[in-house]
Each structure stands twice: as structure tokens, then as C-alpha cells.
Amino acid sequence: MARPPGTDVRWPSPPSHHHLEVAVVPVDPPPDNGAAPAPDAGDDASKLAEIIEGRRAKIDQLRDAGVEPYPVRFRPSHTVPEVRAAYPDVAAGTETGDHVTIAGRLVAKREMGKLRFLVLREDGQDIQLFCPLAALDDDSRALMDLLDTGDWIGATGEVMASKKGELSVKPATLTLLAKGLRPLPDKWHGLSDTEARFRQRELDLVVNDDARRVFEVRSRVLSALRAEMEERGFVEVETPMLHPIPGGATARPFVTHHNTLDVDLYLRIAPELYLKRLIAGGMRRVFEINRNFRNEGMSTRHNPEFTMLESYAAYDDYHDVMELTEGLIERAARDAVGTTDVTYQGRPLSLAGPYRRATLLELTAEATRRPDLRYDLDVADLRALCDTHEVHWEHAWGGGKLIVELYEKLVEGDLWEPTFVIDHPVETSPLARAHRSDPHVTERFEVIVAGRELGNAFSELIDPSVQRERFEAQARARAAGDAEAMVVDEAYLRAMELGMPPTGGLGIGVDRLVMFLADVSNIRDVILFPTLRPEQT
């Protein structure tokens, strides 16, 4: 929460991280043991307050008995998954003679008089603690009665299997590692309230196996992308998140302010311009995986901060980048889920290349049944075509923009299998170079998967004079009221004037790639702490 001094994110307004917690139900402080004051035990919920108070009382009892409820260190000999893996089949009712020390969160207790069964969870895997009270030392037996689900505990004992064949550890000692104050969600139904899952991701991770699975997939995707890039000779770099002027994409930025410099800065909407300056400087192949921020609408596919992979490779054109894109997506799929043949939202999806390649113009011509479709058709004709298909248009738009709008409305959503939609018009592609054989379009592609844009790439524009003209056209659009249009970036132009080799550039939406591989439909399910309105009380 604490921001570095001197920064102050002004948009959106800084959330109040320390709204007053008014204790409606008074909670007696623990008697004089120096314990921290109650965080917020006394919400309006009396039952919750009662539970928390009961657990505080247990902490007092523990301290009175000389047990530290929040000790400093613990050394397990094995993780729970390691124990499970090491003893795949212990015959029912047998003891192995092997002793282990394990740790985890207590997630269930089943008490049968003098025999107790505890369930310990670590790294998403459970193991049973088989606890005849007689097998425990005195301290552990006393501790047993003060344990609650949610507590972190350690256990040392023999690996065995119960009469029903459940792999178990029979502890001789139990150690409290951290006392939990709050109850766990329902052990059977778990936590299904979506808002609670997003706001309290830690709870989601404790009780929902699927949440853990999704973020494991995400982690493997990130590793796979890095491995593939490195194997292809790319160097990972980090470029600024604070930009003096927003650039590299058409999007509305977040504004912030630096106090010492007394200048407004923008959270980056794309790293593109900085990465290309590195290419101009002679770094032959670079990539960055990091956050971008766009101050625009939120939806199941858009979070205000999202993760992009961007890469630039000297000497390459967009055909090379298509090959790279296929390699990255295939690698991510294989490493993250073991196959390129996945199921997304109940429908099969093959991520194995090579992907279909089709021009934006031919796809749109087909969808509109206008084989004569061209970018230089009379604008009135194209506007009429938009009207026919109920596509909104504006007078400022030229033929390129009109055809792109038709494409997005009529074509994009229906492209299920991965498709390279290539050769976008110059009008909507200010940073891409003109096509080598068609002046109306650029050497650009978008890779579409399951009807959604997953990546965007082009043969980069490297001619500084043309780039200046494109910037100036954008600046005119901006002056005319287009808040997303680009501004002239002189520092970037200066780098291009130094000389930039032919370059192939790529951007892939990592969150969306994870969505396909984890088979989830809401981007918030692949972002640990998605942007939400601040909680109010």
C-alpha cells in the first residue's frame, strides 16, 4: 500500500486504505500481555466477533502455558507433497517406521474422543494427522485442545496408513506455528462469492483448488515465455513504467505526478517506443514482460493493469514474427498444460501452428459479400456498407478505419482457431511500416484466438521522416478531440534518426493467453488481485 515518497497516483483517486474501523461490538483486549490491539474483530457481526474473541482467549491460554503462538522459525523435513509422493502406497493399517516433520494449515478436525484426525494442507495438498492422544507428548496434548481450523501447525511423527488406507502421519509432537483468528469458509461448499474471491484472494487460495490451479498455470506460462525467448536469443530488459508522455499505443493513460521534478508523468500504456530505442542502440533482440496501464473500460477481458510480452528483433519482418508467435504460444501451451490441444469454454481449440493467415481485407470482403472491397473505394460507399451492417462510423474516418470497423464487428468474433489477420490499413497503424507491395496497408498482423485479439505485431516503421508524418497526423487527430491519439515523441524520433535496423515487433497479452490455457472466461480469474472499487463500510 505504501507508495514511495514523492509519488502520488492521482487517477483514480487514491483509495482510502485506512478507513476507520468502528468497533460496534466491544471486544475485550487480551489482559495485559502486550498483544497487538484487535485489528477489526468488532465489525457489526457478533458471531464473527465471538469466534475471534474465542481464539484470542486461546492465545492467552497458550501464552499462560508458555507457548508462543507466533514463533519465529520452523524446520520441516518434508513438504506435504513430498511425503505424499514418497509414500504412494502404504498398505492400510501399517506403520512405516519412518519419521517426518511436516507443516501446513489445519483445514479440518474430526474428533472421536481420545482419537483425533487432523487434516494438514500445504501447497494445495492434504495429509491426515492420525492422533491418538496417548501418542502425543504432554505439551502437544494440551495444544490439541486449543487448535482451530485455520491455524498453521507443525507435526513430527511416523508415516503410516490408517485402517481405511489413508496415508497419515502419527505425531508425537505438535507445534503451533501461527494461530489463526478468523474462521475458514465452509469446508464443503468453499468460497463461491465472486467478490469475496477477488477481494480476499488468500481465502480463495486456501479453499478453492481451482484458484491455485489457475495461478500455477499462469506461473508456468510466464516461465515458458521467458525460456522460449531466451532460447531464441532475446535479452530480457526493463524499461520505464513512468513516461513523460504516453506512447506506443492508442489508449488513455493514468496520470501521476512527481513532486521533486514537479512534472506530470504517465503510467505506461506500452513499452514499445523504449524497446525500439534499444534496437536503435544496437541491442539486437530484446523483450520485456511487464505491466501496462490503460485508463479505459473494464470488462471480463480488460483489467486496467495487464501484463504484456513485447519483443523486438532486428532484421526480422512480420513473417518472422508470425513464426515466433506460433513458437511462443505452442511452448506456453505445452509447458503449462502439456498439450496444444486444449478445450476452451467447452469447445476444442488447437494452438498448434502454423496458423491460418488471411488479410483483413479479404476476410472483411468475404463477410460483407463484397469481393470488390478496397481501401480506396469511395468513402460514401464504405459508409453505406457500414450502415448496412449496423456499424457505427464517424465523418473523420477514412476508408481504412471504416473497413477495420466492419472487420471487428463482422469477422473477429467468429475466428475461433488461431488466425493471423494480416495487413491492417495505414490509417489505424501509426507505428507499422507500409507494406512492401501495397501502399494502403502496413505489414502488420493481429493473432486472433477464440474470437479475441491475443497479440499484435508488425514490421516496424524505421524511416524517421515517415514516422514524424504519422505522429503529426496523430497529433492532429488528438487536437481534433481523439483522446486516445498519440502525441509526437521527439526522443523516439531522435533515436530513429540515429538509425534503426529493420525490425520485427510483437506484443502478446499474457493474461489472455493464460485465460485460454486455464480455461477461464473472466480476466479477473487470472489476475491475483484484480482492480475493484475500494471496499466501503
Place this chain on the structure above:
RNA sequence: GCGCCGCUAGCUCAAUUGGCAGAGCAUCCGGCUCUUAACCGGCAGGUUCUAGGUUCAAGUCCUAGGCGGCGCACCA
């Protein structure tokens, strides 16, 4: 930004045309040495998201607001 839907105990959910707010799990108390959604008995737990309104009576109907989900718009 617009539309639709949702919000009831710590969690998951009920509550008939507007008629005494309930259950399961969890908690608390008692019992139980092979349970695994353990079981059995008992106690307790509520600002029904908020503020107004209609009504003899509102969880339920009306108005405004809050938060979330989904769809549309915008974008990656």
C-alpha cells in the same frame, strides 16, 4: 457509460399472494480410539447491503444510492 441479475448468520443457501427470519456446515458445551462432508445430543449466533417511502404488517413492493456478476459499448 447503458441494460439485466444478485446481495439474508463466519461460509453455502431457504423463507408461498407482503404475515413470527430458517437450515446445513463452522463456532461453543457434552459423548465417542479408524474418521475422512465423521457421527450423536445440546446451546448460541441476524442492522436481511444502505437510506427513504407505501402498508396494520416489508427479506419480499416503490424510489435513490452502494458493491459485485453478466451482456453491450470501448479496448489488448
